[in-house]
Amino acid sequence: MRKKQKRDLYAPEEFDEIEEGPSRSQLKREMHELQKLGGDFAALGDKVIKETDLPPEVEEALLLIKKLTKHEARRRHMQYVGKLMRTFDTTRVREIVEAAQQGHAIKTAEFHQMEQLRDRLVDGDDDLLQSMFTAYPEDGQRLRQLVLGARREKLKGQPPKNSRALFKMLKKLPPMPEKDSPAS
Secondary structure, X not given: OOOOOHHXXXXXXXXXXXXXXXXXXXXXXXXXXXXXXXXXXXXXXHHHHHHOOOOHHHHHHHHHHHHOOOHHHHHHHHHHHHHHHOOOOOHHHHHHHHHHHHHXXXXXXXXXXXXXXXXXXXXXXXXXXXXXXXXXXXXXXXXXXXXXXXXXXXXXXXXXXXXXXXXXHHHHOOOOOOOOOOOO
């Protein structure tokens, strides 16, 4: 009886026509990305989830995410959510999540702009204070009082009570006209 050699078992022409798909690593990256998308979408709230036309089992799974507190249960459930997210077109979900993230970025930028404006006023930018006084005549006097109080607090090393009140007032004021707007 003749012993089979490894050469006889290997036939490379068999593998020539096999179509290669994405690698396992790529599939895992896509799976994790869908899990993250599901988690980000669920974080937007129950109302957003219910208003979006999702398959019922996906909607139910997304609503359940907030109720799970145990780490392992949450991890397994997120895997399930990722599996469900592969069953339908997630374009609409992506758009909603991106819009929410962009809205957050805009609010953060506006917040930082207000902080810079307040800091410039407290640090002694009297030209800016005068332009704001003329731009907001009804609030000008209170604005000037808060700025002067914040400057005194800063000099004496006191808690920033007036500085906080100034920031709140700046948030409530409408944006200044472009020609009077300060350059940061």
